[in-house]
Amino acid sequence: MTAEVAIANRNTRDRSIRRVVSDAIVMTKRNVLKYPRIPTLLVFSTIQPIMFVLLFTYVFGGAIQVQAVNYVDFLLPGIFVQAAIFGSTQTGVGLAEDMKKGLIERYRSLPMSRSAVLIGRTTTDGLRNLFVVWLMTVVGYLVGFRFAGSLIQSGTAIVIAVLFGYSFSWISAWIGMTVNDVETAQVAGFVWIFPLTFASSAFVPVASMPGWLQGFTKANPVTVTVDTIRALVLDTPVTPHIWYSLAWITGIVVVFVPLAVRAYRRAV
Amino acid sequence: MGAIEVKGLSKSFGDLRALDGIDLDIEAGTVYGLLGPNGAGKTTAVRILTTLLLPDEGTATVAGYDVVSQAEQLRHAIGLAGQFAAVDEILTGWENLEMVARLYGFSRAEAARRADGLLERFDLADAGKRQVRTYSGGMKRRLDLAASLVADPQVLFLDEPTTGLDPRSRFALWETIEQLVDGGTTLMLTTQYLEEADHLANRIGVIDHGRVIAEGTADELKAMVGGDVLSFEVANPAQIHAAAAAVADVGSEPPRIELPNHVVVPVSTHVGVITKAVRSLDREGIKLADLAIRRPSLDDVFMTLTGHHAEEENGNGATGGRPGRKRRRQ
Numbered sequence: 001m002t003a004e005v006a007i008a009n010r011n012t013r014d015r016s017i018r019r020v021v022s023d024a025i026v027m028t029k030r031n032v033l034k035y036p037r038i039p040t041l042l043v044f045s046t047i048q049p050i051m052f053v054l055l056f057t058y059v060f061g062g063a064i065q066v067q068a069v070n071y072v073d074f075l076l077p078g079i080f081v082q083a084a085i086f087g088s089t090q091t092g093v094g095l096a097e098d099m100k101k102g103l104i105e106r107y108r109s110l111p112m113s114r115s116a117v118l119i120g121r122t123t124t125d126g127l128r129n130l131f132v133v134w135l136m137t138v139v140g141y142l143v144g145f146r147f148a149g150s151l152i153q154s155g156t157a158i159v160i161a162v163l164f165g166y167s168f169s170w171i172s173a174w175i176g177m178t179v180n181d182v183e184t185a186q187v188a189g190f191v192w193i194f195p196l197t198f199a200s201s202a203f204v205p206v207a208s209m210p211g212w213l214q215g216f217t218k219a220n221p222v223t224v225t226v227d228t229i230r231a232l233v234l235d236t237p238v239t240p241h242i243w244y245s246l247a248w249i250t251g252i253v254v255v256f257v258p259l260a261v262r263a264y265r266r267a268v
Numbered sequence: 269m270g271a272i273e274v275k276g277l278s279k280s281f282g283d284l285r286a287l288d289g290i291d292l293d294i295e296a297g298t299v300y301g302l303l304g305p306n307g308a309g310k311t312t313a314v315r316i317l318t319t320l321l322l323p324d325e326g327t328a329t330v331a332g333y334d335v336v337s338q339a340e341q342l343r344h345a346i347g348l349a350g351q352f353a354a355v356d357e358i359l360t361g362w363e364n365l366e367m368v369a370r371l372y373g374f375s376r377a378e379a380a381r382r383a384d385g386l387l388e389r390f391d392l393a394d395a396g397k398r399q400v401r402t403y404s405g406g407m408k409r410r411l412d413l414a415a416s417l418v419a420d421p422q423v424l425f426l427d428e429p430t431t432g433l434d435p436r437s438r439f440a441l442w443e444t445i446e447q448l449v450d451g452g453t454t455l456m457l458t459t460q461y462l463e464e465a466d467h468l469a470n471r472i473g474v475i476d477h478g479r480v481i482a483e484g485t486a487d488e489l490k491a492m493v494g495g496d497v498l499s500f501e502v503a504n505p506a507q508i509h510a511a512a513a514a515v516a517d518v519g520s521e522p523p524r525i526e527l528p529n530h531v532v533v534p535v536s537t538h539v540g541v542i543t544k545a546v547r548s549l550d551r552e553g554i555k556l557a558d559l560a561i562r563r564p565s566l567d568d569v570f571m572t573l574t575g576h577h578a579e580e581e582n583g584n585g586a587t588g589g590r591p592g593r594k595r596r597r598q
Contacts, residue, residue, distance in 0.1 A: 019373070022370075023370075023371055026367055026370045026371060030356060030359065030363075030367055033358060033359065033363075034358050037358050037399065038358065101352060101354065101357075102350050102351070102352035102353075102354035103354050103356065105320060105348075105350050105354060106348065106350065106354040106368075106415070107371070108319075108320050109318045109319065109320060109343060109346065109348040110343060110368065110371045110372060111340060111343035111344045111371075111372060111373065112371040112372075112373075116371075
């Protein structure tokens with residue numbers, strides 16, 4: 001390869017990366033604008049997580065035995081992850097809606113980046129999740145929750161929850177682009193999230209579950225991530241949990257970004 | 269070189285052969301109308317030509333770019349307005365256009381300039397500051413059309429641009445489309461309405477079951493179907509044969525009776541035909557429910573070319589389907 005060709009190739013690549021970023025920013029802006037313009041949307045997407053904090057703290061909390069910590073301190077890391085992955089199911093629903101309205105068809109006929117629509121959507125849902133997790137922290141503080149660790153540990157806990165939700169957004173994006181229908185996207189995006197969330201360490205100690213379930217629960221990425229965040233929140237050793245969490249997040253992104261982009265390119 | 273060149277294009281979905289080897293050669297700067305009923309393959313053709321679908325067989329170029337190997341360059345050269353007004357309801361009209369311009373790769377300033385210009389041109393300057401969800405159906409279509417023109421495309425595709433619009437909005441959109449075409453853009457439009465193709469297109473291809481079954485100017489197609497007809501309904505079906513006899517010498521060919529109460533007379537001229545028919549019928553004491561000279565409809569074209577009805581979607585059709593069967597105009 002001559003030097004000129006190498007430079008030309010690099011220029012095209014630089015340009016195409018810039019293109020992905022600038023198109024993704026345009027798409028994110030478009031998605032984010034929805035929240036100030038339909039304020040009820042944000043209100044309703046926060047009511048459910050708030051309800052979970054209150055229900056688990058006051059209804060189930062008294063019956064659930066955890067060792068050595070207040071239940072609310074045990075619970076909030078679970079709530080962070082639950083809120084983030086429930087929120088991620090909106091990615092597929094939003095994309096299926098865009099498809100139904102013919103917007104995806106228009107985007108696909110434009111000379112824009114093939115991944116920008118999906119990046120814009122998942123980024124928007126990531127930002128909303130960041131807001132929701134912050135709000136859960138505020139509500140948590142009102143019912144007695146406290147971060148035991150440093151500011152860095154606390155910040156890392158929130159970032160891990162949001163990143164985990166972001167990786168799940170790509171699974172949801174793949175589902176949304178594949179099923180091609182808003183209602184189906186809603187159901188298909190949610191049905192497997194339930195067992196994954198509840199058969200985990202999010203709300204109850206794994207040791208309280210029957211032996212046959214514990215195998216699944218311990219391998220469950222939700223458990224791994226909740227354990228990481230819990231360690232950061234309670235100021236206990238965070239390794240090796242954090243490595244498992246980051247491995248799951250990376251693995252899901254590496255598998256589902258190409259799958260979702262491929263489904264987008266084929267969607268009509 | 270033609271603006272759109274298509275050879276042997278085929279596409280199947282499972283067992284359904286949506287396109288069964290079509291050939292097209294569309295000259296730059298002209299308007300081509302692809303006319304056919306629902307499910308004929310019109311949308312599939314547009315989707316392949318706009319790189320949304322890959323063809324199974326055959327080749328196609330648009331503005332000189334191959335739809336498969338040069339898809340990226342091709343997208344820079346085209347505009348598409350699909351069957352639904354693909355505009356974001358939450359954004360304002362201006363934001364919609366600015367967004368599309370940004371996605372075509374224009375700078376912020378240039379995108380804003382184009383959005384302003386298009387709103388002005390499409391008579392949406394005031395509405396441009398409002399969210400699109402407050403727009404009427406006709407305004408959404410205009411905005412959608414404006415969005416397809418953001419990059420001054422060499423070739424514009426409009427897939428059933430007026431489906432679902434009321435007649436007034438439809439005529440307004442026709443005017444807008446005519447103005448575009450005067451600017452020299454090559455336009456391919458699909459439609460279910462002969463009247464629409466007749467009004468807008470230089471050449472028309474009639475498509476059915478994935479094949480182009482006839483092609484020509486509107487006049488050539490109409491000559492194939494046999495020209496205009498005088499058609500009327502009698503108030504009392506018992507008088508139908510007397511009515512046909514009364515107008516036996518009015519048209520260019522003998523009258524056709526379509527039971528229960530409908531008579532169709534092919535005519536070669538409009539001059540004096542209505543007066544003559546009404547006088548003869550009145551002399552025989554026959555009362556009429558309806559009478560008009562009408563041009564052949566898509567259904568007539570289909571009956572002649574394929575022997576089956578177009579089964580056109582009911583609704584706000586400008587040609588209203590087959591007279592006497594569906595909606596009657598007063």
